[in-house]
Amino acid sequence: MGYFITFEGIEGCGKTTQIRLLAEHLKASGRAVTLTREPGGCAIADKIRAILLDADNRAMLPHAELLLYAAARAQHVGEIVRPALEIGNVVLCDRFTDATIAYQSNGRGIERQTIDTLNNLACGGVRPDLTVLIDCDPVLGLERARRRIDTSSGPREERFELEALAFHQRVREGYLALAGGEPHRFLIVNGGDSIERIADTIARQVDSRMEEQQHAVR
């Protein structure tokens, strides 16, 4: 089996920046890396992503949103994540099940049990070995995310960025509570640090944890 690492945190905390740097670091040390993201990661799930992130879809109801995430995840895990882990790759995924808990439960108020049931259904037993939580003040994260969206030429994937600050604060707290409940799975880094410093912390932790896992297997 490979090694499954997910990246979590609010918009603009630095997930996409850091996941790319970690992918480069791992490839440089000879690892086979699968870099992917949610929602999306394969053709069918990318179509669902477009619906989920389209700022025009303001009328989307919380349960419809939750089910779309679950559908996208089921396809992505089955088509991309599980096969990559089975051939021994390190799989890096930008957002995963913890995002659904933080956004749809802490953010939207959907009962946790429903979300856990759907996450389990979609994952079929696939679980992250390590989750990097980039903790960040929403004021800072949203300012960065807005700057990125304003300067990018692609579709404006900003339905969540348009939520009130209080929503993002609940999401942040939700993530921290998840990390507090599973300290061994989570690595919390400070998103307010420099890009280089965060990347260095993540690389060192990942190297030592993957080594630990190899020893445990032997």
Ligand SMILES: Nc1ncnc2c1ncn2[C@@H]1O[C@H](COP(=O)(O)OP(=O)(O)O)[C@@H](O)[C@H]1O
């Ligand atoms: N630690 C950091 N310090 C300053 N700017 C950052 C940092 N991390 C990311 N950024 C910048 O902030 C913006 C959002 O980062 P990104 O990695 O896209 O966040 P996310 O994927 O979590 O939404 C990008 O323009 C990125 O270059």
Ligand SMILES: [Mg+2]
């Ligand atoms: Mg991103």
